[in-house]
Amino acid sequence: xxxxELIKTNDxxxxxxxxxxxxxxxxxxxxxxxxTQSFEAYFKTLCTKFPxxxxxYYQSNVEGELINKLxxxxxxxxxxxxxxxxxxHTSIAIADAIAGIKTPVIEVHISNVFSREDYRHISxxxxxxxxxxxxxxxxxxxxxxxxxx
Ligand code: DQA
Numbered sequence: 001x002x003x004x005e006l007i008k009t010n011d012x013x014x015x016x017x018x019x020x021x022x023x024x025x026x027x028x029x030x031x032x033x034x035x036t037q038s039f040e041a042y043f044k045t046l047c048t049k050f051p052x053x054x055x056x057y058y059q060s061n062v063e064g065e066l067i068n069k070l071x072x073x074x075x076x077x078x079x080x081x082x083x084x085x086x087x088x089h090t091s092i093a094i095a096d097a098i099a100g101i102k103t104p105v106i107e108v109h110i111s112n113v114f115s116r117e118d119y120r121h122i123s124x125x126x127x128x129x130x131x132x133x134x135x136x137x138x139x140x141x142x143x144x145x146x147x148x149x
Contacts (some may be wrong), residue, residue: 012054014077015148016101017043020066020085024068026110033111035137042138050145063087067097074101079148081141083108088123095124106144109134 019039022029027038028034028046043057058069066084080103087094088107098105105128112135126132131147133140 008106012026012052013079014054014056015079015081015145016023016056016058016069016073016077017046018066018069018080018082018084020083020087021059021061022085023083024059024061024108034104035110037051037138042141046145053145053149055145063091063093066094070097070101070105071093074103077103079103079110079145080105081108081144082106082109082125082129083119083141088113089126090124092124095128098125098128104148106130106146106147107132110137110140111135 023039026034027036027041039057039059043055047055057115062067062068062104066082066087070080070082080101082096082098082105084091084107088109105125107123107125109127109132113123123132131144133143136143
């Protein structure tokens with residue numbers, strides 16, 4: 001690889017989106033809350049919208065796998081956008097993983113968690129995140145990407 005290619009590679013912003021449990025069901029799940037679009041379809045439009053960013057997407061329903069992913073990318077990526085689903089409200093382990101990595105993390109929720117059940121008002125992750133976005137639907141992910149630019 002030439003020095004010019006190296007410089008070019010290093011210039012590309014690397015941002016990962018990590019979705020937690022049940023978010024694989026987007027488009028089918030509680031559509032009145034989460035909408036009718038699948039995340040895969042939305043991710044394609046995001047990639048088109050931000051052609052100069054290296055965007056990646058990972059989803060798991062398993063808490064430990066989400067933690068492993070944060071460890072894997074959390075020292076090399078420029079930004080991580082996480083929607084940890086219900087783990088947001090329960091997982092000290094994911095909160096510790098976010099606290100332990102170097103890459104800045106933004107928390108996104110599709111629904112407005114503050115207008116829902118009381119147990120959704122607590123986020124263990126928020127304290128360790130650069131910021132939180134809640135209630136703007138899938139657009140929240142786009143807003144999070146823009147905040148990294
Ligand atoms: C969610 C909100 C959580 O309370 C819920 O458990 C989810 C999705 C959201 O994106 O609005 O699974 O994170």
